Amino acid sequence: MKVLMVAPEAYPLVKVGGLADVVGALPKALRPLGVEATVLLPWHLFVKAQRVGEVAYAFAGQEERAPLGERWEGGVRFLLLGVPGFERDRVYGYPDDVERYLRFAVAAGRVALGFDLVHAHDWTAALLALTAPVPVVYTIHNLAHQGLVDPAPFFHWTGLPWSLFHMEALEFYGQVNLMKGGIVFARAVTTVSPSYAEEIQTPEFGMGLDGVLRRHAGKLFGILNGLDLEVFDPAKDPHLPAPYSRGDVRGKALAQKALWERTGLKGPLLAYVGRLDGQKGLDLILKAIPHLRELGFYLLVQGVGDEGIAQALRQAEEENPRFVRFVEAYDEALARLAYAGADALLVPSRFEPCGLVQMIAQRYGTPPVARAVGGLKDTVEDGSTGVLFQSYHPEGLLYGVLRLFRLGAEGLGLRGMEKDFSWAKSAEAYHRVYRLALGWGG
Numbered sequence: 001m002k003v004l005m006v007a008p009e010a011y012p013l014v015k016v017g018g019l020a021d022v023v024g025a026l027p028k029a030l031r032p033l034g035v036e037a038t039v040l041l042p043w044h045l046f047v048k049a050q051r052v053g054e055v056a057y058a059f060a061g062q063e064e065r066a067p068l069g070e071r072w073e074g075g076v077r078f079l080l081l082g083v084p085g086f087e088r089d090r091v092y093g094y095p096d097d098v099e100r101y102l103r104f105a106v107a108a109g110r111v112a113l114g115f116d117l118v119h120a121h122d123w124t125a126a127l128l129a130l131t132a133p134v135p136v137v138y139t140i141h142n143l144a145h146q147g148l149v150d151p152a153p154f155f156h157w158t159g160l161p162w163s164l165f166h167m168e169a170l171e172f173y174g175q176v177n178l179m180k181g182g183i184v185f186a187r188a189v190t191t192v193s194p195s196y197a198e199e200i201q202t203p204e205f206g207m208g209l210d211g212v213l214r215r216h217a218g219k220l221f222g223i224l225n226g227l228d229l230e231v232f233d234p235a236k237d238p239h240l241p242a243p244y245s246r247g248d249v250r251g252k253a254l255a256q257k258a259l260w261e262r263t264g265l266k267g268p269l270l271a272y273v274g275r276l277d278g279q280k281g282l283d284l285i286l287k288a289i290p291h292l293r294e295l296g297f298y299l300l301v302q303g304v305g306d307e308g309i310a311q312a313l314r315q316a317e318e319e320n321p322r323f324v325r326f327v328e329a330y331d332e333a334l335a336r337l338a339y340a341g342a343d344a345l346l347v348p349s350r351f352e353p354c355g356l357v358q359m360i361a362q363r364y365g366t367p368p369v370a371r372a373v374g375g376l377k378d379t380v381e382d383g384s385t386g387v388l389f390q391s392y393h394p395e396g397l398l399y400g401v402l403r404l405f406r407l408g409a410e411g412l413g414l415r416g417m418e419k420d421f422s423w424a425k426s427a428e429a430y431h432r433v434y435r436l437a438l439g440w441g442g
């Protein structure tokens, strides 16, 4: 089975967050099942690849051509599509994002010829559910980003008929909603944890699309993300001062020391690693700081993203110079040191489709204190490998932290290291969904 995975980011070529980890790892996990998956990404200037051809497509009524690049990484074939709009530094965050990614998706439809199936990831690739020449499986990684665009430019750019502009198709409160198109038109829809698959069918988590999701529930599947165990392995991680494993955790103490030196903090150290986004519950962390400090905790926050959140974190560091460190950087090495060297990882998300950081931390022997939502609920064993708290309130988080240390953070961390976060089972589930979408039975 030949699958074209279309996504905006994939590790190790382009990474902003967890989507990249998933798109980078899933092709490797599918290979033993006889699925040959190629990953198609926009060709950002910073990605080096070999030019292997050209793709012709129509956009806004004009014939255009884009160079096609190829690169192999870890046995996975990556194709890079050089449509205009990607010769910039950042991956997202430009006013013309919708236009750039629509052009990418239109051209991607041409690349899909010759594959059995397209697996499209998130709103940036959702258009393929309508335009790909082969069946499409669509994965929702985060319902918070839906890709909204005015109908006039949308139908002009894509050449699709206006007859699609109605409530059961693309229309969403007067605009075109690309995520909705993905859900309605894909043969099968998946999301990244069983709990999130349930939650998004409710008004609380459905972000306006819960009704659509309920109508299409028959083709909606929740498949838990895995971890690339080769990439995230404390026994082989080049970013750590010394390797360690469950049988010999001496290297973990060295990672702790290195983390303290690097940040100027001490233990007990609580860490947050991830994008700065309203989704992630950083407001709870900020409000809890005075209490955490009183209780003798140190806090490291590492991440980039929303300027308002960054500002508040800068201020918190200024007010608590000895207790709070805010590292505003995308830094793989420091992130690994935090997963290994912190006493606990905080994941107080408002909602969380799956979440990888809590899995990585457990694999590195650091217990998470996480909110009981979405994939966090599915991957943290409350009271055994970490702590889950319910209430979206600073007190909920504080209570979780205190409970973790009462239970014994170290012991829970060790138990977390035993958990199986491999992709094997989930890859099988994707394989079943692919076969279903293709009508291959079974």
Ligand SMILES: Nc1ncnc2c1ncn2[C@@H]1O[C@H](COP(=O)(O)OP(=O)(O)O[C@H]2O[C@H](CO)[C@@H](O)[C@H](O)[C@H]2O)[C@@H](O)[C@H]1O
Pocket: 016, 017, 018, 019, 021, 022, 141, 142, 192, 225, 273, 274, 275, 302, 303, 304, 329, 330, 331, 332, 335, 352, 353, 354, 355, 356, 357, 358, 375
């Ligand atoms: N400043 C920084 N420095 C270094 N590394 C950093 C970093 N900021 C983030 N990362 C890395 O980015 C990844 C974050 O992945 P998550 O899945 O936890 O969240 P994200 O919200 O990005 O993903 C979305 O998509 C994924 C994939 O489906 C879902 O799991 C998740 O719930 C959904 O919100 C981790 O590998 C983390 O180490």
